[in-house]
Amino acid sequence: MRLEMLGIIVGMAVVTFLTRFGAQALFRQIGLPAWFDRWLKHVPTGILTALIVPPLLLPRGTLDLTMGNDYLLAGLLAALIAYQFRNTALTMVLGLTTVVLLRWLAV
């Protein structure tokens, strides 16, 4: 363990913790304004969408809306399964199986 690297790692850890706790620490002091609460209610939907859509539509960094995009096909199927069964584990297993099958079939 080098001292310089230890310093960098601790620095990264401190700022990462500040991003995780900073907003909460602030609201402990000043309270949560009502208009802000209305906004924050939609953060989970926004974050989930932002985490889902680019990996499906841009699996290699460029927009790929073709049948050759395994992630998009499996994503559409997973969305149908999720809508129909409302089951997280089932959606994950069937979606993952689809990706693996498409990848094997393509090989």
Added chain:
Amino acid sequence: MNAVKQIPGLRVSPEFWRGMYDSLPVLLGVIPFGITYGVVGLAVGLTPGETLLMSLLVFAGAAQFICTSMIGLGIVDFSLIVFTTLLINLRHLLMGASLTPFVGGLPLRRQALLAFGMADETYAVTMDHIQKSGYNESYQLGSNSAGYAIWSLSTLAGIFLGRYIPDPLAWGLDFAMPATFLAMLIPRLANRISVIVCLVAAVVAVLSALYLPGKWYIIIACIGGSLIGGLLEGDEQNAA
């Protein structure tokens, strides 16, 4: 040890295990990233101890990947790496803020502990549980613990077994994340405003992923979508 046992509400409850268990599907997708991070850490010249310590202390995949790549490029500069980490993790501010209504009343130390373990995956699992059954501290702690354990163990696997494992990111396991998140997103689209939030975030995410570097698309898309949601809701309340 006695002090730990005496903290009320932190005894291992069924909700803790439930939180761990519910996190497993999405965390399956974390394993290939943890293994790859372990491999990359050694490849850029970090020692096994440094590679593992970063996972244990920082516990943030995207930042760890980008910063180890910088180290690989010879950029061993404290302020540059720490500032980059801050930028990559800015989305946590929004996520942490949106948990405030549920954790704001907890004692400071417990709230801080829960904040330390908040990652994209554990945040999504916790929010999903809140929507279905309300907030539970033990549940969130269980989810966080599962995320922390899997990230640390898969980093270890990458460090010690990496050279025997063919490229983990080519397995397709990374699809576990978007698939699980889809199952969490769809029940949220139960009203007009949520659908609009989702559509706006989707369009902004794609455009900013195309034209902006790194992970900026996540925070920009989330701010865009949720801000419009908040504004629309304000309008409806005024009209009513």
